[in-house]
Amino acid sequence: METINTTLLIIGGGPGGYVAGIRAGQLGIPTVLVEGAQPGGTCLNIGCIPSKALIHAADEYCKVRSYAAETSSLGISAGNARIDLGKTVAWKDGIVRKLTGGVGALLKKNGVRLVNGWATILDGKTVEVTPDGAPEATVRIRCEHLLLASGSQAVELPFMPFDGTVISSTEALSLSSVPERLVVVGAGYIGLELGTAFRKLGAQVTVVEAAERILPAYDAELVKPVASSLARLGVELRLATSVLGMEDGREGKQVRVRDASSVEAFLEADKVLVAVGRKPRTVGWGLENLMLDMEGRALKVDDGCRTSMRNVWAIGDLTGEPMLAHRAMAQGEMVAEIIAGKRRHFAPAAIPAVCYTDPEIVVAGLSPAEAAAAGIEAISASFPFSANGRAMTIEGTDGFVRVVARKDNHLILGWQAVGVGVSELAAGFTQSIELGALLEDVGRTIHAHPTLGEAVQEAALRALGHALHI
Ligand code: FAD
Ligand code: NAD
Numbered sequence: 001m002e003t004i005n006t007t008l009l010i011i012g013g014g015p016g017g018y019v020a021g022i023r024a025g026q027l028g029i030p031t032v033l034v035e036g037a038q039p040g041g042t043c044l045n046i047g048c049i050p051s052k053a054l055i056h057a058a059d060e061y062c063k064v065r066s067y068a069a070e071t072s073s074l075g076i077s078a079g080n081a082r083i084d085l086g087k088t089v090a091w092k093d094g095i096v097r098k099l100t101g102g103v104g105a106l107l108k109k110n111g112v113r114l115v116n117g118w119a120t121i122l123d124g125k126t127v128e129v130t131p132d133g134a135p136e137a138t139v140r141i142r143c144e145h146l147l148l149a150s151g152s153q154a155v156e157l158p159f160m161p162f163d164g165t166v167i168s169s170t171e172a173l174s175l176s177s178v179p180e181r182l183v184v185v186g187a188g189y190i191g192l193e194l195g196t197a198f199r200k201l202g203a204q205v206t207v208v209e210a211a212e213r214i215l216p217a218y219d220a221e222l223v224k225p226v227a228s229s230l231a232r233l234g235v236e237l238r239l240a241t242s243v244l245g246m247e248d249g250r251e252g253k254q255v256r257v258r259d260a261s262s263v264e265a266f267l268e269a270d271k272v273l274v275a276v277g278r279k280p281r282t283v284g285w286g287l288e289n290l291m292l293d294m295e296g297r298a299l300k301v302d303d304g305c306r307t308s309m310r311n312v313w314a315i316g317d318l319t320g321e322p323m324l325a326h327r328a329m330a331q332g333e334m335v336a337e338i339i340a341g342k343r344r345h346f347a348p349a350a351i352p353a354v355c356y357t358d359p360e361i362v363v364a365g366l367s368p369a370e371a372a373a374a375g376i377e378a379i380s381a382s383f384p385f386s387a388n389g390r391a392m393t394i395e396g397t398d399g400f401v402r403v404v405a406r407k408d409n410h411l412i413l414g415w416q417a418v419g420v421g422v423s424e425l426a427a428g429f430t431q432s433i434e435l436g437a438l439l440e441d442v443g444r445t446i447h448a449h450p451t452l453g454e455a456v457q458e459a460a461l462r463a464l465g466h467a468l469h470i
Pocket of ligand 2: 189278323
């Protein structure tokens with residue numbers, strides 16, 4: 001068996017692993033990256049990018065349908081709208097190919113050796129890698145530093161296993177036709193992003209959520225415009241409801257559910273998208289042998305992403321919440337720098353999060369409730385998009401921007417926004433928090449007109465008591 005010796009061995013080529021690889025290569029660290037599937041991980045292959053492509057296609061189709069039905073206020077009419085989901089999926093796959101190919105090229109350019117195959121850990125310095133279906137091609141890799149970046153996988157409900165009718169987001173992103181009746185279990189990120197997209201693509205969508213409201217991780221005020229939009233779109237919500245299992249009905253499969261008053265119902269479904277969370281990928285590849293300290297289902301790491309074993313590091317979804325691509329990337333870049341001898345800590349002032357619902361939600365830093373829970377005396381103010389000219393011109397007046405700042409010195413602690421296209425406000429929000437901006441700094445910054453960003457400036461001015469346009 002061939003043995004490869006290297007300084008850094010990375011297991012997993014998702015945003016955490018491949019970014020660590022690129023930075024390690026830039027820093028001159030001999031690096032091998034092992035990936036069992038395509039480079040790019042969940043994010044590029046079956047997550048962030050494909051889901052946003054599908055959401056965009058669904059938005060476009062929905063728009064054209066509204067022109068065809070002459071329900072748009074813009075004075076636009078069009079002929080019948082049609083969609084060939086197979087072609088949409090092929091277009092999405094093209095983007096995925098371009099991006100994953102780009103990752104391969106970046107790794108190569110930076111001198112990182114990509115070994116295709118599934119890694120099994122033998123000990124903290126030795127790993128065996130077997131390509132799919134080719135056990136004879138197994139190689140052994142010995143390293144000084146082992147970086148674990150194996151990511152996460154969809155949680156399966158034990159009484160409703162994935163079987164082609166019951167699907168995870170992976171299958172939902174590659175369907176060949178739009179299901180007539182789609183039941184979505186879980187009104188979190190995936191359930192609402194994809195549930196909304198499939199409704200816009202023409203499916204009848206019912207969302208079953210165990211909690212009493214949608215997106216329970218976000219504050220109630222932020223979620224209201226999303227709930228109104230779901231109602232307008234005709235998405236049926238069954239809140240405080242549990243799924244009990246799949247049964248055969250008169251017209252195919254049905255999902256048995258029970259609400260908070262113990263009333264049972266049957267929801268007919270051509271497909272059932274289960275989106276009840278993701279779990280770190282910790283079993284089945286020898287990780288157990290290392291007996292590393294855990295934190296719940298995730299690997300426990302310190303502020304340098306060190307595990308409980310010397311020179312074994314872990315990043316990304318494997319290390320738990322928030323399971324977001326940009327967090328994984330930031331951790332990967334940092335670990336490469338620490339291994340190269342730089343002094344780094346993972347202590348971001350804020351990790352932004354965006355939910356690509358309609359309208360979008362973006363948060364960075366503390367909400368008013370989180371500031372209060374942290375014992376900070378804070379002020380907060382909102383500015384509605386109904387008073388923003390740009391929002392009117394893009395039919396996006398639902399929603400608002402909210403700022404949270406310390407009462408004593410006006411240091412900005414957090415931003416929240418909900419509205420059309422607000423994902424792009426994430427950069428400014430996070431920069432202002434990371435750079436320690438005060439309300440006065442944002443209030444006095446000239447914001448281009450007409451932009452949604454003016455609502456950011458106005459929220460800061462409003463917190464200071466002198467908003468201009470309301
Ligand atoms: P992953 O991306 O999961 O990569 C891990 C890689 O390791 C995989 O390629 C896997 O094949 C490989 N691997 C695992 N075990 C082995 C082994 N033993 N040997 C070899 N290779 C192995 N996040 C956002 O920030 N924004 C979004 O909009 C967003 N949308 C999402 C939409 C969906 C539908 C999903 C499912 C997720 C989404 N996420 C989003 C989450 C995001 O994809 C993850 O947080 C991110 O991919 C985690 O990166 P990672 O590097 O930790 O792991
Ligand atoms: P999630 O944690 O966002 O939402 C899961 C939802 O399912 C919750 O509302 C929960 O109350 C509900 N739930 C749990 N068990 C249930 C049950 N038995 N019956 C009914 N409802 C149930 O998880 P997700 O939507 O699967 O997404 C997984 C992760 O992927 C996210 O946490 C996030 O880290 C990442 N992601 C991020 C984005 C983004 O950044 N835009 C998009 C998609 C996914």
